[in-house]
Amino acid sequence: MKSVNVVLVLLCAILPVALSFIDGLVPNGDFEEGPKPWQMHGTEVVDPHSVPHWELSGFVEYIKSGQKQGDMILPVPKGHFALRLGNEASIKTKVQVAKGLFYSLSFGAARTCAQQEQLNLSVSPNSEPKDWGMLPMQTMYSTEGWDSFSWGFLAESNEVEVIFHHPQTQKDQACGPIIDVVALKSFTLPKKSRDILQNGNFEEGPYVLPNTSWGILIPPNVEDDHSALVGWMVESLKAVRYIDSDHFAVPEGKRAVELVAGRESAVAQVVKTVPGKDYDLEFYVGDARNMCEGSMLVEVNASNSTFYVPYESKGKGGSKLAVLRLKAETGRTRIRFLSSYYHMKSDFSGSLCGPVVDGVRLVRVPHA
Known part of the structure; x- marks a missing residue:
């Protein structure tokens, strides 16, 4: 034997x-x-x-x-x-x-x-x-x-x-x-909730290697038939970074997305909406506590409208909640986040960085 x-x-x-x-x-x-x-x-x-x-x-x-x-x-x-x-x-x-x-x-x-x-x-x-x-x-x-x-x-x-x-x-x-x-x-598909968006808190995403402090890059969808970020598409020329709360500042929960390449770094999701109805889009904007400093500006494209949410980063972590009111034009609405500016870490490494987006929710506004 x-x-x-x-x-x-x-x-x-x-x-x-x-x-x-x-x-x-x-x-x-x-x-x-x-x-x-x-x-x-x-x-x-x-x-x-x-x-x-x-x-x-x-x-x-x-x-x-x-x-x-x-x-x-x-x-x-x-x-x-x-x-x-x-x-x-x-x-x-x-x-x-x-x-x-x-x-x-x-x-x-x-x-x-x-x-x-x-x-x-x-x-x-x-x-x-x-x-x-x-x-x-x-x-x-x-x-x-x-x-x-x-x-x-x-x-x-x-x-x-x-x-x-x-x-x-x-x-x-x-x-x-x-x-x-x-x-x-x-991947586990997120449970249904009052939120219309899937995986708005970005908790369902790639495996984060233990004891690593550099996050995970998610490539654009032109390189990937199936996004490694459940419910979302990376609609850009360059990747976005998936970060965890063990090594970065995350506004909500344990995971978030950092838009690391300016206008070349974007995430989007298409959701079902009712034409003519109002919706509140809520999300956090912050920095990852990774020495990414300066005036940040997150651009949001939704329902034929463009919104801008500024955030002043000191590179030490922090976030703020943004609430946008939008009206659905059709039965399907594309919501897209990107960084209007390009940023580099203040450690003179030349490494790209950017604003963090997390806790995204789209809720239909009830009418009296």
């Missing part, structure tokens, strides 16, 4: 076997279990099955925290190890999920070369016309040297294959993004 157990352990160590999954890191999603010395050539991984639960192809490196490339220290988002995807490299893993549920895939990524880098993501099986997402990585938002991203998908099987692919070819074949801390979270 002992010999059989040994064989099973060895098989699990070398094959990307699908395992039962709950919200959090996928099996070996932090890559702390890595290849043996004889499965590597320098930092390059030469055995495609040497990273437990993952299968590798192309030029993939196993990076250790503190490792240098010339004078530059390669950033490892969390823990001690990560993978770098070089020329035409890809990594994939299989995970058991619940068919028919929506999921968000969260992961940390860092750019390591001066050139623009991009990363393709796919989850299969997938019947959507566009079954992959492309994340351009020329803009980094955090001061730590890496960002965390999220990507939403609908599970069309009880087992899915998650693939990260770096499609570019550079003169330096090792040049490419570093990937770490890969996690999944299933």
Whole structure:
């Protein structure tokens, strides 16, 4: 019996076997279990099955925290190890999920070369016309040297294959993004309430990695068939940041959205309304307590009208409640939030930031 157990352990160590999954890191999603010395050539991984639960192809490196490339220290988002995807490299893993549920895939990524880098993501099986997402990585938002991203998908099987692919070819074949801390979270649809909006408090969103202080970027919907923020669309050229109360100032509850890229960073939702009826749109505007200072201005587009809500930020946290009265023009009303101004943190890091929006409610006004 002992010999059989040994064989099973060895098989699990070398094959990307699908395992039962709950919200959090996928099996070996932090890559702390890595290849043996004889499965590597320098930092390059030469055995495609040497990273437990993952299968590798192309030029993939196993990076250790503190490792240098010339004078530059390669950033490892969390823990001690990560993978770098070089020329035409890809990594994939299989995970058991619940068919028919929506999921968000969260992961940390860092750019390591001066050139623009991009990363393709796919989850299969997938019947959507566009079954992959492309994340351009020329803009980094955090001061730590890496960002965390999220990507939403609908599970069309009880087992899915998650693939990260770096499609570019550079003169330096090792040049490419570093990937770490890969996690999944299933979505729960918000319960119905007197609020017409779905998930107005933003509590249902991507998995936030424990003990990380840089939030999660949610890409625009042109890169994502299913938003990783339940009920909302990211209608902009750049991402919005999903933040948590453990590391940021959040006006209400545990989660909120930071509009980090000015007019290029917007969230929207389409709701059912009654033409000709009045509605109150309530929401909080504040700052994330992340040294984002200055005169902020949140622009709200709703029912063919545009509203502006100013907020003076000292970068130390705080918020105010805004209440707007609007009249529905049609049976479907699009409500959209964006930042009128661009902001950078006052720590001279050049990192983008912006106003926080939270606690959004749309309530029909009763008439006497």
